[in-house]
Amino acid sequence: MQRGLLYACGAVVLAGLCTLFLGLSGCGGGGSGGTGTDGVQPATGTIAVVFADGPADEFEKIIIRVTRVSLLPENDEDHPVVIYSHREGYEINLLELRDEDLILTVNRDVPAGTYDKIRLHVAEVRGEGGPCDVLRLPSGKIDLNPRGPFRLAAGGSISVRLDIDVDKSIHIASNSRCNFRPVVFVDIQAGGTLWRCPRLLCGTIAELIDDGDDAPDGEIDGFMLELGSGRGTLEVRLGEDTAIFDAEGDAAGRDALAVGERVRVRGMLNYDGTLAASLVVVGDVMVVKGEALGAVDQDGLFAFRPATGEELTGDFDVLVQDQTLVIAGCDRSVSAALIKAGVKCRLVGKYAVGAAEFKAALVFVAPAELRGEITAITPAAELMGDWVTVRDAEGGETTFLLPAGAPVQLEGNGDVPRDFLCPGRRVRATFDLEAAGALRAEALYIDPDKLAGEVAEIEPERVLVLASGERIHVGLDATILDQRGDADELVAFEAIVEGAYIEAFALTPCSGDEYEGFVILITEPAIPL
Secondary structure: OOOOOOEOOOOHHHOOOOOOOEOOOOOOOOOOOOOOOOOOOOOEEEEEEEEEEOOOOOOOEEEEEEEEEEEEEOOOOOOOEEEEEEEEEEEEEHHHHOOEEEEEEEEEEEEOEEEEEEEEEEEEEEEEOOOOOEEEOOOOEEEEOOOOOEEEOOOOEEEEEEEEOHHHHEEEOOOOEEEEOOOEEEEEEEOOOOOOEEOOEEEEEEEEEOOOOOOOOOOOOEEEEEOOOOOOEEEEEEEEEEEEEOOOOOEOOHHHOOOOOEEEEEEEEOOOOOEEEEEEEEOOEEEEEEEEOOOOOOOOEEEEEEOOOOOOOOOEEEEEEEEEEEEEOOOEEOOHHHOOOOOEEEEEEEEEOOOOEEEEEEEEEOOEEEEEEEEEEEEEHHHOEEEEEEEOOOOOEEEEEEEOOOOEEEOOOOEOOHHHOOOOOEEEEEEOOOOOOOOEEEEEEEOOEEEEEEEEEEEOOOEEEEOOOOEEEEEEEEEEEEOOOOEEEEOOHHHOOOOOEEEEEEEOOOOOOOEEEEEEEEEOOOOOO
16 A cells, blocks of 8 residues: 655645635734724724636646735725735646635735725646646736625625636637636625635644633633744634544544644634634645445444545545544535445545554545436426436436426536426536435536637627527626626626627527527637647
8 A cells, every 4th residue: 555645734836735824914913803902993804715616627637826816996906905915826726626615815904995806816827637738828917807896894804706617718729729718707795604615724823722711621712823934824713513633643632732733624714704613633634535435334444445546545444533524515514324335535634554544534425426418307296396317428327306496507607597407408416415215416517508709690689699600698697708808807798799709608498599698708719829
């Protein structure tokens, strides 16, 4: 058995392996939102910047190096407010963010005020394992326009989620070169709430916090996490259910946490910018993907086989301790009984060489997933949903229940009416492993069609006719981005004129041949490099 890759908390250039919070303290040296010692409400607030991405099956990795994130005040773009900056930049593998949100920074000293743009500086984009050896970024400065200005109140907190849709951002210009023009969907939400699973972060305990109230006598309530290299500190709060593991990978108490210890932390942001920890592990951890070969036995062990390409090879036993978190979905605690032969898992923990076993601090149980083409769909009125049959790549067919409340979405985008579900549609379904009875889908994602060309005619009722003959209806809820300038701008339908070149991500309805466009990019034809 080969020793696996250690996920140490290293330099910024290792960000693809180790998720970090950056720039938390800000330049002013002030604390988080709240009332100052003199009783005066501070003139600053807290902003969390979160990155996300949809899938891009043609690549193994898409890595961007972010060097700066700024907010542009309303009517004053010449004086941007920098909320993250690092000379070397921070590398993010976007394709790791399909099911998780990466917190780039939580800055607690952002001037209160109204902002109307977010400026992203990207120094480099590179891909691995795809059709392009070179990804060219036309401009390293990307201005992002939310749907209208947003206001940060004094003492308030907001989250800015930047969802970079890689599949829509890559434009093939030649056999080995591509243009990367980021298509970024911006969501802004009050408070520090994240939309999806948070990735692990790491750092050094700089200070222990003892409130003297919540925790039992002699136990700490949290700690300040120093992230190094000028990235600032984050206040981590411990709760009754926080699982703690020591440097050997064994379950431990809060006394295992000490100033100077390097730790890995998982948790959710609170409204005030602190982190409510669900897991703390002292020292480095390993992260291994693979498949369970059996159920958890009476000794807390189950057999595991790493996936191809993982640094840890060969079958081995995994130890599930009493404090081990077993999670499905984002942060939903489930029974270890859900682990059984064939279930895909991702392990976080430490490999004990002497015992020849992996001590798991965290086991992610992956949702069962099915990809393929819909061959039949019929109402299931008695169960409030639809029976859907999908044929996979091997020709096998699976029938499952799609409940009425389950989301149906365009892959990488928002909701799609169920009218677009019909035989022939390419879909991806995820399933609830805990549901009893019939196989039940948690969500269904539809692969869109991509159309590109010159607009030859614009008909009434918001219909675009391309020079190649395709007709695209653009609904009132469609997202339209103008990518022809230095900044990507959200624009109205009227910005599309005859002769413009567009790319459309659309679906044909189950009857008729007119496409429904959900995302329209006004851009330029790809020019060979």
